[in-house]
Amino acid sequence: MAKKVLRAGGAKRKAEGKLRLSEFARALLREWNKLHLPLDARAVIAVSGGADSLALLLGVNELIGAKKLKLKIFVAHLDHGLRKETSRADARWVASLGKQLGYVVISRRVNVAAQASKTGDNLEQVARRARYKFLAEVAQNRRAEILLTAHTMDDQAETILLNLLRGTGMDGLAGIDAVRPMEKGSKLLLARPLLSWARRKDTESYCRLRAFEFRVDEMNANEKFARVRVRRQLLPLMESFNPKITEGLARTAELLREDSEALTGAATRLIELANGSGEKKSGRKGSLSLSLDLLSQAQPALRRRALRQWIRECRGDLRRVERIHILAVESLLFGNRGGRTIELPGGSKISRKSGLLQFVPGPRSAHLLRTGSVKPA
Amino acid sequence: MAKKVLRAGGAKRKAEGKLRLSEFARALLREWNKLHLPLDARAVIAVSGGADSLALLLGVNELIGAKKLKLKIFVAHLDHGLRKETSRADARWVASLGKQLGYVVISRRVNVAAQASKTGDNLEQVARRARYKFLAEVAQNRRAEILLTAHTMDDQAETILLNLLRGTGMDGLAGIDAVRPMEKGSKLLLARPLLSWARRKDTESYCRLRAFEFRVDEMNANEKFARVRVRRQLLPLMESFNPKITEGLARTAELLREDSEALTGAATRLIELANGSGEKKSGRKGSLSLSLDLLSQAQPALRRRALRQWIRECRGDLRRVERIHILAVESLLFGNRGGRTIELPGGSKISRKSGLLQFVPGPRSAHLLRTGSVKPA
16 A cells, blocks of 8 residues: 555656655655765675565665666675574575565574683674674675665664773774775775664564564674663663664764764874885885974873884784783883883784884794684783 | 771871871872872862762862862852752751851852743753853952862763764763863863772772762753663663773773864964954954965864854854854865855855955844854754
């Protein structure tokens, strides 16, 4: 009935591809333009089978049908091997969905639990890393320009609260990016076109509107996961203070993201200025040494942020580098003794020497650190 | 018994004023030094009669007794007139406490509820404004250099969460300042020397250790106040995720405060640079006009922050100025039409004219705005 009304409304607009778009698809298209995503591209869409990723796939499908987007779609599905029977069933379901819509489906099964118990890392972290590694590989193999994930505003609110509960600064409170390069300098864009407007209930009702069933992950009801407890206990309590708390948190994240970008920009300029005379090592970005003078005159928060950025550039990542290490490196700037050295986790060092801070790579490579079994403090 | 042990321990350290300090007083002294508060000064202490303010007064009293501080203390008590009998009893109690310790007590009663119903403002806001107005007057009359309030780390955590619940950016999440000038440019320091380390239970046990009873404000149990519900419902739930959540929130606030200072510094420099050719109006800080060029090249978050700061300087405050107004002013920078104007709440305006943004004061003065009955959107 509703469908007929829509068709009747669309009839005035002439022929095929001009049918009235659903509200969901229109919102998706607005966000697509706001994020300046390409209208004509090869795109990988991560599909778990839940309502969010199904709605994203169907929304993109609707926009392609209406000739608003011209995308070559690849559906990517990672089976984390966490729920023996159901996770295989999910994979089969995504495969048949792809067939029905006419899209290529790339699916892989990994044993996340085994990996986690080997490295001692947190299960959710291992799962996330495995997922993005898989998605990046699919995108590379298929020469895709964009990789889409179906994070919603609810995911954003949950992420911000989880970061707040764990203890975080501005970057944690800025939550999930709506769009960013997959890695620094990479051409592949990682985009979340539902993040800043879609609520979980919107994705569910759009799936129903399109008459597609979605899979329900029973882990979403398992309160041993902090994220599930945030969703089922903390957010409802916060809603009793402010019914629009999810939107409010997303708004806060947006403001902090802006501020964070402004500070990161200022820190990058500070590093560039302090980079001056240092030796360059080919293959790495930036310099392995920084002039003390400019750093010591900068504002503390800016200086610390610049030191973090510089260490990440020199070292490859910031895993296990805590604030205490940054403060120790900062103290080198103001120490009176001539030569002092701070050792970072994993063995790399930073020394103060003849007016410069110098980064000395450690004996263990970044790759070893990445799979090391020592957990951050 | 405990007292005897303490005395025995202290006996080795010679005579009077060298008695072993309590842990609370030592922590207070450490924070006093960390905040660079003066060791010899005239100080107003805000005392409600609750455990927090009593502990602050007793802690300072202990440090004076031990000759660690040399303060001339004035105890200030504002009776908000909210609880007829008990609030008068609190005032009497503070008066007798002052007498017992040998400090001057300055007390005043105001009718906060009547003021709130007249202006239509939120009761807690009106109470806070009345309190700080009173405290600033006492400080001025007594030529005090510092004004001390007894906010604890629990107050900090509650404030951050309340701001988060209402919707806020970086400044709201940075919470309460541990020390700042009472007003911009004022010599009077407003300091909270319990904020970054004392928990509410610490102040209560220190009062008991000193064998002083404290008053309990029954409004602290009234769940119609959002702050009380944050304390009694939200924080306990968050503690079930992270038992150190209060400390974590205080830590987050500290990080954001640093970042906020770095950004504010950068925004101030941007305003100074953009101030160049504008006409000066004597008696006001800064210029009533800004060059468009520099502003339009700056990073968005920095530019918006600079515009907020500039409007506050020109207008006296930012009451009822929302983000939507700042964005409207920002849009003036990029508009193509020659002369456009944005009206701010209260009637002042900002125009774009011959390459400048110009502030035009409104017909209603800042004072009228302050007592106006229109609530912010």
